[in-house]
Amino acid sequence: MMSKIDEVRAQMVAAMKSGDKERKESLSMLLSALKNKAIDKREDLTEAEEFEVVKKEIKQTKETLELAPKDRTDIIEQCEKRLAVLKEFAPEEMGEEAIREVVKGVLADLGIVEPSAKDKGKIMKELMPKVKGKADGALVNKIVGEML
Numbered sequence: 001m002m003s004k005i006d007e008v009r010a011q012m013v014a015a016m017k018s019g020d021k022e023r024k025e026s027l028s029m030l031l032s033a034l035k036n037k038a039i040d041k042r043e044d045l046t047e048a049e050e051f052e053v054v055k056k057e058i059k060q061t062k063e064t065l066e067l068a069p070k071d072r073t074d075i076i077e078q079c080e081k082r083l084a085v086l087k088e089f090a091p092e093e094m095g096e097e098a099i100r101e102v103v104k105g106v107l108a109d110l111g112i113v114e115p116s117a118k119d120k121g122k123i124m125k126e127l128m129p130k131v132k133g134k135a136d137g138a139l140v141n142k143i144v145g146e147m148l
Contacts, residue, residue, distance in 0.1 A: 004050035004089060005034050011088075022078070026085040033057055051091045051133050058086045094135040099143050102130055107147075115148050 002010075012027035030053075037053050038045050045053070065079035094102075106126045112119055123144055131140055 003044065004047075004054070005031065005038065005045075008034060008089065022081050023085055026082040029082075030054065030057055030086060030089065048133055054086060054089045054091075055133070058083060058090060061086060091133060094131060096139065096143060099131060099135050099140055100147075103127060103140075103144060103147060106130070117148050120144060120148060 008027050008031045012024055012031060015024040015027055033053050033056070034045065034050060037049065041049070061079050061082050065076060065083070068075040068079065070076075103123070106123055107113075107115055110119075110122060110126060112123070115123060124141075127140065127144065128137075
């Protein structure tokens, strides 16, 4: 199986050959982030760590996009194109239904029949490791809140 670094490098070479400068730049930034993480760790990254790097890049790009002035269409366009490239390497996110199923499983494991607000900490502590990297934390929090 190819590591993300090899996968991104291969895509970057393809982008250079096809003359897609913006795609090459986005891939180059992602490749740098992955390599830096591996250097910091002093060994190959696990799949989960690779996804963390990709998600961090997506998050930073979204923040840049949100902060960009409306009249700076160049920045907005660049961020949107970069997000499209980064999302190709991101893990598949869990949908609301899948998250609800995991929450129900956690409630059953904990033996909580009627969850209340005071159970939230206990529920989240069990739940988060099961959905880490697979679901948006804000969405998980919202769903747990609705179920309480």
